Amino acid sequence: GFGISSLLSTSGYVTLDPGFTNTASCTSAITYIDGDQGILRYRGYPIADLAEKSTFLEVSYLLIYGELPSATQLEDFTTRIQRHTLLHEDFKRFFDGFPRDAHPMPVLSAAVSALGTFYPDSTSIRDHDQVELATVRLLAKLPTIAAYAYKKSVGQPFLYPDNSLGLVENFLRMTFGFPAEPYDVDPVLAKALDLLFILHADHEQNCSTSTVRLVGSGQANLFASVSAGIHALSGPLHGGANSAVLEMLEEIKNSPDGPDTFMNKVKNREGGVRLMGFGHRVYKNYDPRAAIIKKTADDILRGLGVNDPLLDIALRLEEIALNDDYFIERKLYPNVDFYTGLIYKAMGFPTKMFTVLFALGRLPGWIAQWREMTEDKQTKIGRPRQVYIGAPERPYLGISER
Numbered sequence: 001g002f003g004i005s006s007l008l009s010t011s012g013y014v015t016l017d018p019g020f021t022n023t024a025s026c027t028s029a030i031t032y033i034d035g036d037q038g039i040l041r042y043r044g045y046p047i048a049d050l051a052e053k054s055t056f057l058e059v060s061y062l063l064i065y066g067e068l069p070s071a072t073q074l075e076d077f078t079t080r081i082q083r084h085t086l087l088h089e090d091f092k093r094f095f096d097g098f099p100r101d102a103h104p105m106p107v108l109s110a111a112v113s114a115l116g117t118f119y120p121d122s123t124s125i126r127d128h129d130q131v132e133l134a135t136v137r138l139l140a141k142l143p144t145i146a147a148y149a150y151k152k153s154v155g156q157p158f159l160y161p162d163n164s165l166g167l168v169e170n171f172l173r174m175t176f177g178f179p180a181e182p183y184d185v186d187p188v189l190a191k192a193l194d195l196l197f198i199l200h201a202d203h204e205q206n207c208s209t210s211t212v213r214l215v216g217s218g219q220a221n222l223f224a225s226v227s228a229g230i231h232a233l234s235g236p237l238h239g240g241a242n243s244a245v246l247e248m249l250e251e252i253k254n255s256p257d258g259p260d261t262f263m264n265k266v267k268n269r270e271g272g273v274r275l276m277g278f279g280h281r282v283y284k285n286y287d288p289r290a291a292i293i294k295k296t297a298d299d300i301l302r303g304l305g306v307n308d309p310l311l312d313i314a315l316r317l318e319e320i321a322l323n324d325d326y327f328i329e330r331k332l333y334p335n336v337d338f339y340t341g342l343i344y345k346a347m348g349f350p351t352k353m354f355t356v357l358f359a360l361g362r363l364p365g366w367i368a369q370w371r372e373m374t375e376d377k378q379t380k381i382g383r384p385r386q387v388y389i390g391a392p393e394r395p396y397l398g399i400s401e402r
């Protein structure tokens, strides 16, 4: 039509690829995925090895700086982060502006955006020291912000960070502890959360990471870009899937129909219902993160002394899917989100917090990708083309003639 031809005459051929199913937006040396074989590696290291042997802070360092840290480098990195966990005192009032039952995801995103106003000395994208400072501030302060968003939602007082604790332990204490009361971090819980953060830490050019890069490509600072990434993550087809899975499992539990009837609804597309936590744009075999989580979910739930009937429902849904042509033909397998919600619930987090936990895990990936992009001399502003399908030129009619 006219739209395509006019585009051709000015700019040559344009590829139309809705959803970017086959278009790479960049080159990257951070994360490798082979979707057919179910392979995921950060900087060359298999995800299973990192999950088993590493810690979230080490993995964050690896993603951002390209190599696993030496003992001295890790100590230095940890100390730098510990020095920045506090929020400016005025920042606490920021949370008062939200209604008590505010969803923590938009609060998190707004707070990260606001960090740029409290810490303008780390908003340059060209000055290496400022980028370093923004990196450390984000890694250090996001857990504090997330814990405050939670405290606000349950009407409890905020706790200052305790920097004798590690990042995950500190976050758990600020979330579940009370001021002036001792809080013993359960090591099973801390280790499980650390593992989940590792599994979420990067996933190449997914929706939120692409958003971070796109916003950053216009030379917006790291806080602004990550804030946009958090919004992108919030949708139910992306990071929001982890809470959607739990809501789905609860719904099945509370309904007179069991998992089998629910699966028939999915297959018949009744009301557009999807099996949340299933399917992936890239993995067409099995999501290796889901495999690790499934293996550990049972241990973790047992370790925490939880016996959740929702786990049985989840296992049954997966069993049906693995033997059903609808799911087999479309190569639909559990993704990272299918079992995480059950673990977060067992840890005591309300469903609303699940996607916030995803954001805490994904943060080092966003930072690493933003930095890789801004350091790349080839980077151009992200500016997709379109194929125009609207009206051709037409004469303007005055209001009385319409």
Ligand code: ACO
Residues within 6 Å of the ligand: 019, 236, 237, 238, 239, 241, 266, 273, 274, 275, 276, 277, 278, 279, 280, 281, 282, 330, 332, 335, 336, 337
């Ligand atoms: N339940 C039922 N059917 C599904 C599902 C699902 N979860 N996922 C895909 N399908 C079907 C589609 O209806 C489509 O069928 P059709 O070809 O007969 O029309 C086919 O499988 C292909 O699906 P698309 O939507 O084209 O696949 P796409 O790659 O665009 O979507 C996505 C991937 C968004 C993850 C999708 O599988 C989905 O919506 N899953 C549920 C939400 C979810 O779990 N998201 C988390 C993803 S992982 C992450 O972000 C951490």
